[in-house]
Amino acid sequence: MNSRNLLVLAIALLMFPQIAQTLYSPALADIGQAFSIGPQAAGQTLSVYFLAFAFGVVVWGRVCDRIGRRPTMLGGLALYVGASILALQVSTFNGLLMAQALAAFGAAVGSVVTQTLLRDRFQGAELAQVFSLMGIALAASPALGLFSGASLVHAFGYRGVLGCLLLLSLGLWLWCWRTLPETRPQHLISASLFETLRRMLQDRDIWRSTLLVALFNIALFSYYSLGPFMFERLGLSGQLFGYSGVILALGSGLGAWMNKRLLRKGFTGLRLIRLAAGVALLGGIGVWLLQDSGLFVLSMLLVVLAFGMAIPNILGSALANYGDRLGTAGALFGLMYYLLIGAGLMLVGWFQALGETLMVCGALALLLVWRKN
Template sequence: MPPAAVRPPPIAILIAITAIGPLALNIFLPSLPGLVRVFHTDYGTAQLALTLYLVGIAFGQLIYGPLSDRFGRRPVLLAGLGVFVIGSLLAALAPSIGLLIGGRVVQALGGCAGMVLGRAIVRDVYERDKAASTLAYITMAMAVAPALAPAIGGFLDVWFGWQASFLFVLAFGAVVWVWCLASARETNFQRQPLPGLRGMAVGYGELLRSPVFLGYALNTAFTTAVFFAFLAGAPYIMIELLKRPASEYGALFILVSAGYALGNFIAARLAVKVGARRLVLAGSLVNLTGVLVMGGLGLAGEFSASSIFLPMCIVAAGNGLGMPNGIAAAISVNPRLAGSASGLLGFLQMSVGAVSTVAVGFLKGDDQMAMVAVMMVAVLLSLLAYGLAVSVRVRADGTVPAPGTTD
């Protein structure tokens, strides 16, 4: 149970720190196809700026969780934001694709601090169902940044070149760092010893042996992979195949983020009343519906921006509905390891998401069906993971969770 004396931080700070990583990811996407021409490379190499960003976020989250359990959320958050600013500067000044990718990795290692610690801070100060509701409001509000980011990035790319998006997020990161320095308070007063590599492995092993944690974490990871498969494929489809400008891709992405925000709004209103378990399942089924619609349109020969982005709005709504509840359920399994659980969850999300981007890049063809195939595999695996979380609970105690409970 969170200590009564812990004062919740301003929700605006939680939104800002959680938004930094997705902002840096999404604002860059409209520039991705153009890097092929700028650096005289191929699309697969340029796409490493996306894939290795996700890998950096994945591994960074394994570190921030235990560090924040030991030293507190505030100092670790400030250190991570500083690394993000440095990485953004390195990427903006990169003279080659290799150095750009390296800057993106540093940027990711810093940007993931807010993603991990935002979740852990919420868990520090709220009970599980209230945490799910709060996370939904945070992700609904922060969806504005990823919604606007591709549009901003597209126009910055057209007007000023690809470096402008990195300078934009550098400035944003610096402002948030100063804001946190002045306003962010510590929320972790139950410090755990720094485990070392062996201790970290023991802690992560303890979490992975929990079927409930593993089921919800993998459900969230594969749900994320559905979204990242779209992020990997849609810019190539829009800009290279459909010959649409980067600014149009950015503008259409606002619709996707609006769908995500709608799902978050529904989750925030229903999390306490309905329970995390039901909303995770509902979100996964909505995801499946959206992918089926996109695939059906593709099989019918529809190949246009609307046949891709409109079904993706359904998928995004499912993500927004299920993910806050899956996250809250996973990190509430062991409150003693809330930071580590948040980090491990983030690692699974980003590593599985990175695999989905590689798969889309490897399979890409002359329409949307390769992307749809990867999305379909991911959404089916998310449903299997949900089944693991629920069915193992039944075998463990011999009971079926009551309607509305949040096992």
């Protein structure tokens, strides 16, 4: 499989977990009505998703170093297909949460194994460029997820979203079964999970990268968690919330495009992350000031633009010192930041304060990178 075809498949695999997350967002209000639960409980579906996703990342990352990238990917996607079928059968909210957790565990394969595939094939500056390209493609995910989710919920309720996810995961499994190559190095060492974890826990750069990834993701997904209920409070329709994803995708795509251009002009990744953190803070202030008006979505543009600029640089450089154990290190790295994202979104669901959340995330990100050389 040539590099271009691999990148196309990698884009689809990386987009899938994000599309799965954002498809659920427009369904939260319908889930609340279907199971007679409040916004806080309905919003916890995203928290459960990220927490289960975190454990999936470490399992699939470890497994792909042991048995290979291809069989691991096929196994994770097959699990997601089964979980989607289960979700369509349950009749209680707790049952839906259990199915959501199982699906998230399976979806994690699309993140950690795909990133490992890319790190197998590309290194250094070329890898940073690849992640920038991934960032541009991922910018379309919120638009596809929110717009499609809103349309499906309007026509079929939350079960329409579940059916769509079942078809998507089955299609991806068939695509991988037909074309996905094995990229695991032949002479890969069998790295100890706990030795790698100990090494990473003592690595300040890993902790900084972990916190940065978590903060930018919490800022982004807090909108998907709280946005439906903010639109409802302002008297705006759920379909308008879905359309807002198109606007935000443009902002994220612009950020990823700017990142790629600035990298080519000689800007360092650290400098771009600093810029992104400052932009995210400004966006958070704007959302807080405009929270009683639908215009707050315009300030969210700055937040998603910052996400598009920052994430490719953080992910592209985070594991530069772990080339001999990419699957295991990638799994642990993902576990660390997804646990933080899940915990952060749980707090977001409790406090129901989007503007304040965004300001805290932006300020903390700026502090983390301000004094780094």
